[in-house]
Amino acid sequence: MxxxxxxxxxxxxxxxxxxxxxxxxxxxxxxxxxxxxxxxxxxxxxxSPLYPWRYSAPVSRLSTWSEGAYPELALRLLEETGVDPEYRQKGLLYLRVEDEDKALKWAREVGKPLSRVGSDMIYTKEPGACSGIEEALWMPTLGSIRNxxxxxxxxxxxxxxxxxxxxxxxxxxxxxxxxxxxxxxxxxxxxxxxxxxxxxxxxxxxxxxxxxxxxxVRPVKGQMLLFKARPGMVNRVVLMDGRYVIPRADGRVLAGSTLEEAGFDKTTDAAARESLWRSATAIIPALADCEVEHHWAGLRPGSPxxxxxxxxxxxxxxxxxxxxxxxxxxxxxxxxxxxxxxxxxxxxxxxxxxxxxxxxxxxxx
The missing domain is CATH 3.50.50.60 (FAD/NAD(P)-binding domain)
Incomplete structure (x- = not known):
């Protein structure tokens, strides 16, 4: 026992x-x-939550503590197992944010680095991003991990x-x-x-x-795509219109995700694949020339x-x-x-x- x-x-x-x-x-x-x-x-x-300023204080408190814990946890696991969780702290670019003022006010209140940047900064950080973006929000401390x-x-x-x-x-x-x-x-x-x-x-x-x-608590389906891209095509997380691309160390790029009330059904479908592909290639146009290596779905534990x-x-x-x-x-x-x-x-x-x-x-x- x-x-x-x-x-x-x-x-x-x-x-x-x-x-x-x-x-x-x-x-x-x-x-x-x-x-x-x-x-x-x-x-x-x-x-990080995708748009952290839109979440309640209880979620933000958990998130802030966890963000500080991940670098140490990832290093510990790598040292003890030899398996690299690939924690990367490359920051996040928010393109086309409707509530920028709210985001910046939140960042000041919680002491989070978040700033409004112009096109020079955008394309220096992410040269492959879609053209014509004159302004974005930049969060330099955001990290990602290869789950x-x-x-x-x-x-x-x-x-x-x-x-x-x-x-x-x-x-x-x-x-x-x-x-x-x-x-x-x-x-x-x-x-x-x-x-x-x-x-x-x-x-x-x-x-x-x-x-x-x-x-x-209910299942909420989310579908994702994985592009077989070359290293350096995408360098950091980029978020636009509620969809995102996430680079991995080997060059692969994840694109997500859908939000579907479908019970415990984890099947994928062509309509979601097309929608995700269009969102990803709108953010990083060069992904249109990359093979879609995998398409899958998972079930989030939704709560009220x-x-x-x-x-x-x-x-x-x-x-x-x-x-x-x-x-x-x-x-x-x-x-x-x-x-x-x-x-x-x-x-x-x-x-x-x-x-x-x-x-x-x-x-x-």
Missing amino acids: SDFVVIGGGVIGLMTTLQLADAGYSVSVVERGHCGREASWAGGGIV PRLMRSLRTRLDAMPRVTFHENCEVRGIVAKGQGATLETSLGALSADQVVICSGAWSSQLLEMLDLRLP DGVPFIGQVPGMPGIYVNAGHYRNGLVLAPASTRLLVDEMLGRSPVIDPAPYRLEGRLGQA
């Missing part, structure tokens, strides 16, 4: 497990498929930790709360722990239903206001939730997992946990 059972092998689950294992606890990770192959793999890896490699490095590190056990292709079929913690009925047998963490992304609401509770649910399930000691990060699961993962681990281990929280608690935010199933 492990000290903790973590249900969900995405970025939230694996970062939670790493922190618990670092603290000396044994952890069993239960994953319905393969770890790191759902939303954590499918996203783009921008380490599939982040997931691989986390898994590699955890595999080397003797107190961590993985149960993949393991479906949770029932959760029975006890005085402290719960017993899980799974396709591989029963698992019990005094501390259980539910962090299964878009599937978390299904798990809470087993406890007769309604967690307002984008503020995740982090904390103990009311009235159920030892059962915790960390879910509902919507478009910002990878962005907020370091802070949201640290916040929950602080609560579970009785440590002082890194930020105020009140906005994320589950009290008053759940319904009856």
